[in-house]
Amino acid sequence: MTADIALPKDWDRSGLPGWAYFSQELFELECETLFKTHWQFVCHVNEAAEIGAYVTFDVAGERALVIRGHDGILRGFHNLCRHRGSRIVPDARGVCNKAMVCPYHGWAYNLDGGLRGIANRDTFPPMQAEKWGLKPLEMEIWNGLVFIRFQAGPQPAVAEILARFDDEIAPYDLANMVPTDSNSMDDLLAVNWKSVRDVDNEGYHVRQAHPGLHQLYGDGYFDEPYANGTSRSVGTFNEAYGHRWSVRKYREILPEADHLPLHQRRQWIYFGMFPNFVLGLYPDSVIYYQEVPQSATQT
Ligand code: FES
Structure with missing residues (x-):
């Protein structure tokens, strides 16, 4: 955590009750009030x-x-x-x-x-x-990313929601990127969409679930608290770590990315937009992912 980010004193980390991950009634409410009305x-x-x-x-x-x-x-x-x-x-x-x-x-x-x-x-x-x-x-x-909205909702334009990231995103020239051959991965997961989002919102899972990734960052990873429907997480490479071959090789083949500011050349940065969109910026590529609910228990 950087020194200039203070967590609220009354920050409640107890989470949602279990029924919220199975309830058909809540799922229907989420469809109406979140997925139809948010970008x-x-x-x-x-x-x-x-x-x-x-x-x-x-x-x-x-x-x-x-x-x-x-x-x-x-x-x-x-x-x-x-x-x-x-x-x-x-x-x-x-x-x-x-x-x-x-x-x-x-x-x-x-x-x-x-x-x-x-x-x-x-x-x-x-x-x-x-x-x-x-x-x-x-x-x-x-920035070249296409968003739609089925009904007018409470959110302002995407450009306004994500405006606080403009300076950090600009050097990646997102609008002129081209898709790779493997641009789509449609996995059906037998869980509520919030289960996926909960995990992803917390970098706390990285050490155990992604040991290679954890070696790339070491402890140089942190999640900022959600702010106005947006999130930001950053992993800065820790050069002292990395005895796994995949981490070593990744560092070796990574281009210098001299279109980026120096500190961003060795960072993975994730921006989230409520309720279900994440953009990931890497030195050599950009990814996006989102949870698309299929039912109360499938995503
Ligand atoms: S032509 Fe489209 S539904 Fe009949």
């Missing part, structure tokens, strides 16, 4: 870089779709056909050529969401096409 991360802009490329995201019974139009603009929509509510694009990610075509009855939408065509149109009453486009979603691109 949810969907992808990096360069994961949908080409015209027609899309990424989908589901949470809390809602379905989102982010797609790049012919004009090069990325837009967010409900992944919901205006006819009978089918998914418009079925996969986690992919590319549509000229249009999005609903797999159910074949309604077609332009890449900007406008209704393009209706199969057997003469069997429908007269319709104003401009009223039947895909429903847009609130979307924000922050």
Whole structure:
């Protein structure tokens, strides 16, 4: 802990009661009051870089779709056909050529969401096409990261929430990063989403659960207390540690990262945004992860 970070005197570390990790009622409340109304991360802009490329995201019974139009603009929509509510694009990610075509009855939408065509149109009453486009979603691109929100909520813009990290993040040039081949790891965990978040919020688990990582940092790791829905944890390499081969080799192959300030060249930094998003900055790469609840007991 750095000297300038004081923990509140009445800091309660007793945690939530056990039922909070199983309750269907609480899960439904969380879906309504957290996951539908708080910013949810969907992808990096360069994961949908080409015209027609899309990424989908589901949470809390809602379905989102982010797609790049012919004009090069990325837009967010409900992944919901205006006819009978089918998914418009079925996969986690992919590319549509000229249009999005609903797999159910074949309604077609332009890449900007406008209704393009209706199969057997003469069997429908007269319709104003401009009223039947895909429903847009609130979307924000922050440093190349794409966030959507299903309903307006209490949070300000992502840029405002994370503003206190701007100076530290700027040298990584996030907006121009490109995804690696192994950019997605969708593990289904048989636990409530808060179980995962609780563990991750506490670096206390690192020594036992990640011995290699612990050797990289030594005791040079700390979690700042949550502040205004954001968190920051930093691990500074401890050069005195590291007899494991993986730690030694990592240090050997790590590039100098001279685009970063000196102290950040040997740090892993994690920024969290309530309720479920984490961005990890490494000297040579950047990662993100988030817990997406599937039920009260699956994440
Ligand atoms: S549900 Fe999409 S065309 Fe019928």
